[in-house]
Amino acid sequence: MQNKIDDVIQELKEVSGNDRLNVELPDDILISSYETEIGFSFPEDYKKVLKEVGNIFYGTIELASITNDKKDYRELSQILSDAREQGLPENWLPICEDNGSYYCLIPSNEIRYWITDGYSEDRWANLADWIKQVWIEGN
Template sequence: MTVLLQDVIDEIDLIDDPNARKQPLPDDALIAKYEQAIGFTFPDDYKLLLKTVSNAFVGYISPFTLNEQLLEEYGDLRVGVDEGRKVGVPQDWLPICEDNGDYYCIAPDGSVRFWDHNGSSSESWSTLAVWAKEVWLEVNLHHAHLKKRYKNLNSARRKNPSIARIKCVTVFRGRSVINLPSR
């Protein structure tokens, strides 16, 4: 099944109302400033993602953002690229999202590759659209759903102490792990 970036963008806009987002989206001029500052020419699909949903908040990870003042703050693309380079992300990979010290990067062939803090991994997605759908959207939504269930279960436990208390909910690259204390 072919995943189209515009379809993913439409789905993100349904989940996170574009009118409620606080950070402005970049225009072509700001994107060009970042390309020059970073020394990278962004692929067209990445530019589209930046101009339409880079300010969306869906779950616990989000793509790096661009700001008019080129401020170097957490979540900014320039900071992400600099930090990624410090841990060994290849020069020809463009970090687009950070996840707990690991990076999702656009590779020269247009695929999105996962860079683990221990080095390159074999995890990859054929296009930015596939990554946005499978990682940013689906894993994030799954994680948000688990957190809601975790809160609901712990709330129910207060009413009925015999329900096992959940210690931790973790989503590890799309796989959910719920740790329960031993009895």
């Protein structure tokens, strides 16, 4: 039986026509090295999304990339560094940059929207809800 994250991954592939950026999807080894490098343990749903649809561009949303190319502007460690310079809480992980604001995974596995002048009230219960409501339905 598929769970919620599998369902939204499949739906995202379908609505996007499976259009992908020219970025290689990460494997478990690269994800693990990123976790060590940036000091975060990624939830299993986030790892699954990164490995299956992390390079899909649909509408205005593209996830931060986990790649060996540290110079890519979409690259996660670069986005994390930029967000922290602007005051992002240390335990928030930006998964998507949005015109200088960020969609972030927080320790409770909720997704929160963070804007440069502070917190926003926008939140989603989990990654699957965020993908469905923001990435799929928001486009």
